[in-house]
Amino acid sequence: MPRQNEFPLLMELGAPGRRAYLLPQLDVPARPIDELIPSPYLRSEPAPLPELSELEVVRHYTGLSRRNHGVDVGFYPLGSCTMKYNPKVNEDLAFLPGFASLHPYQPEETVQGALQLMYELEQYLCEIAGLQRATLTPAAGAHGELTGLMLIKAYQEDRGEGHRDEIIIPDSAHGTNPASAAMCGYKVVEVKSNDRGGVCVDALREVVGPQTAGLMLTNPNTLGLFEEDILTISELVHDAGGLLYYDGANANAIMGKCRPGDMGFDVVHFNLHKTFSTPHGGGGPGSGPIVVRESLIPFLPVPVVERREEAAQAGASLEEIPSQFFLDFDRPKSIGKVKGFYGNFLVLVRAYAYIRSMGPEGLRLASEDAVLSANYLMRGLSPFFDLPYDRTCKHEFVISARQQKAEGVTAQDIAKRLLDYGVHAPTVYFPLIVEEALMIEPTETESKAALDAFLEVMFRIAEEAKESPQGLTTAPHHTVVGRLDETQAARHPVVRWQQGTEEGTPNDHR
Amino acid sequence: MGYPYLALTRQERQEMLSAIGATSTADLFSDIPREILLQENLDLPEPLTESELVRHVRKLSDCNISLDTHASFLGAGVYQHLIPRAVYHLANRAEFVTAYTPYQAEISQGVLQATFEYQTLICNLTGMDVANASLYDGATGLAEAALMALAITGGSRVVTFESMHPDYRVVVDTYLRAVDAELVVIPTDQGVADPTALEPFLGKETAAVLIQQPNLFGLLESASEIGARLEGTPTLLVACVNPISLGILQPPAAYGADIVVGDGQPLGNPLAFGGPSFGFMATRQKFIRRMPGRIVGQTQDGEGNRGFVLTLQTREQHIRRQRATSNICTNAAHSMLIGTIYLALLGKEGLREVAIQCAQKAHFTAERISALSGWELLFEGPFYHEFAVQAPVPWPQVNAALLKEGIIGGLPLAKLYPERPEWENALLFCVTEARTADEIEHLLQVLKGVK
Structure with missing residues (x-):
């Protein structure tokens, strides 16, 4: 039973x-x-x-x-994941038969609307990034990273610099950065953060050189802090012959405020499932388009959406010039293909709809509100939790539970207790450079009342940590299951159900 | 003007600014170097209200020909099947749609348990021991399998056949070139792999042989013979399969596959212009710790209640960083959920019937087309639900005539194999259970009239 x-x-x-x-x-x-x-x-x-x-x-x-929490259920301040509201109308638009029921090998003249949407979305992303061309193919942020690094590799090889085999990555970076670099055959060189949470420029000077293919950076970084020395950093890397890669996981802080291209980045990925409000679906599908500078265009994966010259010049509608958009596969220097077909098209439809409903001012306000809400929470929490980097944050910030740890309560315990209050926990134990880290990102779609309610819950939990820590170390108490034993799961992996073994049989016969 | 997805009022913004001791929003951005701080709005179209947006986007979608209104005979990796309505209603529940990756297991049991069920169903279909929680799609799944085989064997080369989907081959090649590994493609003049052609490549440098079953031409490869040849060698057999075909075809474990991958789109997912779909991967027990991607495992809470968590995470990028088995983070969970619900609704008998109807209708159509004067099958040999035929006239003429009649014709092989002039006028037709006898008759009538 x-x-x-x-x-x-x-x-x-x-x-x-x-x-x-x-x-x-x-x-x-x-x-x-x-x-x-x-x-x-x-x-x-x-x-x-x-x-x-x-x-x-x-x-x-x-x-x-x-038995599942989502943005539609309650607050979801999961840092670096930008769990903003996913507009309902965009779901309807993605499921229009003229999008959902298209076969990728249909004749081009029968998919002109889809190609136009992709063409225009590419232009919007270029404008937001401050760069020249894009590929919409990558399926997720990490996939974009891999693609972007392949572009850097192809570029360096093309100009006879194929021996450059190092990618520099800050110690605060997302784990995908070094993993993507390794998948692209690069050696990873880590650069330390300074005491303000930014890249230590002196440390960078020491590692950058003729072996540097590029540097990967998130800006604002995973501490939610803007790299104040970004222009010095990009000059250093460029002077050494390297390129700069922008991890766009945190782009929700900068829309319409500043642009990666202007900061000196040569390759940028955006997470459409973060910044551009497409739903995350419990872990995907996402979309991680890559936007690049002029010099990298020849290497973009195939196909790219092009518009016939005469139509582009005339700005003609599809009624005036049918079949004006086409998929260009004829790109001799292309790195090849990184995914089947043309990317996660239905995700592109949603992102397109989001950009069209926000417009230029709306996107800027979204970033401003996201940053304001994060700072508001950070200030509100600072009396109860340690703030390892006490400066204005961008769209997210990191607090430390080291005070609470002294009482025997860890970041993990606080995270689990939040679940009892109907709030999804922040990202915990990341970035790795902060002890007992809790990374909090409210997004711009939450009301002040929701933010205040969160502060109230966190205040209560801070009190509980002092008065009744055992309530936290055994949390959660009100979820459908109690705290699950992850160690057991990893030690004796049961990864499928097998008949006649109600409790499941460990799959690992060792 | 207001923006519907922004929650703060002007007054609340002011209150919040004063609470943090700032006078204006500009204070919050003073750490951005002045020279790159934008002074003007971005050059983007002005905002649309919801109703304006719907009108605008609907107009774009109306410029496309939807396969809801046109009978299509396209396949080659993306397949139109009948989808129970309940799939949409269940998968699109907001608790699933608006969740992130299930990092907090206790409030993510829905996604986690569904993933555990999915892993079980994929194992049951393929006959393999373990499956991961999905990859981006079939093509990247195959590339990940190739990388996994390189890592397991220490080899430097991967071998495949021309009958493997050319797009999949290009993706694998793109991934392999990044790590300086080689992809060898063996020609298949007769449409199927010749197992003896593998002989020169059997050796410890070869990490894997990749086969597609059924292959791009819809033909069935001699998978058992290839599996037998690899037995006792260090080379792994990677099988890329159509999940629906496994309703009747031999499970890959039976012919010795070490890693099984494929695209999950046929399982209840829309055509979607090619994406999103999901990639599945299953393997032998002994390779579980070498698999890329997330894996869900069963465990329990303090009171002994069964529950599910993300497990074996030390393989993954957020723990292992540059030593991870892959960089994958976000996968294709929701498309995977659709596939799981589809399999739950179709069930044991339903999936078998879909596969049988596909085979029946495709064979019926192939026979009828090849009986038309001037039309002949490009290849001989057993096939599943796709087949290539040589047209008596240039293919654009055929497809133009069909389109005029509201039919999307077969895929010109010239598009995928430009280097094969002898296949220049061949069309690859796919017939699934979604095509009716009337539609097939209509197709035949038009083909008969093409001169």
């Missing part, structure tokens, strides 16, 4: 022979299947799949959805 809080698995439901969905009767003459496909190619038994009624499936996944 499942325990009270347990929810059955799909595989534990249903009954043999039960169906949820019926196909239309086969309307061509039926032949024995092994006449069509020789039996050695066929499976001997049907794949073991569940057998449920439609209602059973509906109750099951409705039930699971209720």
Whole structure:
């Protein structure tokens, strides 16, 4: 019997022979299947799949959805993830049949609206980044990083500098940065942060040189702090022959305020699922377009969306010049292809709609409000929590629970206790350079009332840490399951359900 | 003017500014060097209200021909199947859609349990021991499998065949070039891989052989023979498969696959102009710690309640940084959820029937087309639900005639194989259960009339 809080698995439901969905009767003459496909190619038994009624499936996944927190459920101040509101209308637009029911190999003349949308979105992203061209293909931020580094590699090789094999990355960087550099065959050189939380320029001077292919930077960085020395940094790297890569995970702080291209960055990725409000879906699909400077355009992955010269000059509509947009695959210096087809198109539709509904002033206000809300929370929390870098933050900030740790309460405990109050926890233990870090990003879509409510909860938790720490170290108490044992999960991995083993069988027979 | 997605009022902004001791928003941006601080608004179109936005975007979508209104015979990696309505209703519940990656397990049991169920279903379909929680798509999944094989074997080369989807090959090649590994492509003049052609490449430098089953031409590869050839060698067999075909086809574990990947789009996901979809990956137990991407595992809380968490995270970039098995962070969780719900609704018998109907309708259509005068199948040999045919006239004529009749014709192989003039007028047709006998008749009528 499942325990009270347990929810059955799909595989534990249903009954043999039960169906949820019926196909239309086969309307061509039926032949024995092994006449069509020789039996050695066929499976001997049907794949073991569940057998449920439609209602059973509906109750099951409705039930699971209720065991899940989302932006629509409550506050989600997960730092570096920009969990802003995802407008409903954009969901409807993505599901218009003229977008959702397009095959990528349809003739170009039948997908002109889709190509125009991609073409215009590229232009918007170029304007926001302050750079010249983009590829919309990468499927996520990390995928954009990999693509951007491939571009840097191709550029360096093209100008006879293929021996440059190092990428410089600050110690505060997202883990994807060094992982992407390694996937691109680069050696990672770490550069320390200074006591203001920025890149230590003297340390950078020591590591930059003729072996430097480029530097990856998030700005504002993962502490939520703007790199005040950015212009010096970009000059140093450029002078040494390297390029600058902008990790756009934190771009929600700078829209319409300043542009990576103006800071000296040569390659930029944006996370459309962060900055441009497309939903994160429980872990994707996202979209990580890359915007580049003139010198990198020849290396962009194929295809890029182009517009026929005459139409571009005339600014003609599709009625006036049909088939004016096309996919250009003929790019001899291209790095190749980083994903099937043309990127996560339905995510692009949502981001396009967001930019069109915000406009230039709206995007700037979004960044201003995001920054204001973060500073408001940071000030509000500073009486109760340590603030490792006490300066104006951008869209997010990092507090430390080291005071509370002295009482035996960790950042993890605070995170788990927040769940009891219906709030998603901040990002914890990141960046790595801050002890007991809690990284908080409110976004611009939360009301002042919601921010105040969060401050109130955090204040209460700070009090609890002093008065009843055991309530925190055993939290959460009001969620559908209690604190889950991650160590056990990793030590004896059970990663699928197997018949007849109700408790699951460890998959790791070692 | 106001903006619907901004929550703060003018007065609240003022209150908040004074609470933090700032006089204006400009104070908050004083750390940005003056010379790069923008003075003017960005050059972007002025904002649209919701109704204006809908009108504008709908106009763009109306410039496209939707396959809801046109019968299509396109496949080659993206397939139109019947999708139970309940898939949309369930997957689009906001608690799923608006969640991030399930870092806080106790309030993310919905996504975590659904992922655990998904991993189970993928193992059950492929016959493999373990599956990850999804990758971006089939092509990048194949590239990740190639990198994984390089890491496991220490090899420097990956071998595949011309019958592997050319786009997938280009993606693999792009990934491999970044780490100075080599991709060898063996020609397939007859449309399928010749297992003996592998002989010169069997050796410890070869990390993996990548096959696609069914292949780009819809043909079935001699997977068992290839698997047998690799047995006892250090080279891994990577099979890239269509998940729906596994409703009737042999599971890859049966022919010795070490890593199985594929694109999950056919499982209930819309065509979406090619994205998003999701990539699946499954492998042998012994390689679990070499897999890229997230993995969900079962565990329990202090009271013994079953629960699910992200596990084996020491493989991943946020812990291992440059020594991670991959850089992947965001994957394709929601597309994966759609696939899971689709499989739950179709069930054991449903998935088998879809695969059977696809095969029946494709074979019926292939037979009828090849009976038309001047039309012939490009290749012989068993196939699943796609087949290439040589047209008696240049392909643009064929597809133009079809389009005029409201039909999207087959994919010209010339687009994927420009280096193969002998396939210049071949069209790759795909027929799924979503095509009706009437639509197939209509296709045949038009083809008959093309001169």
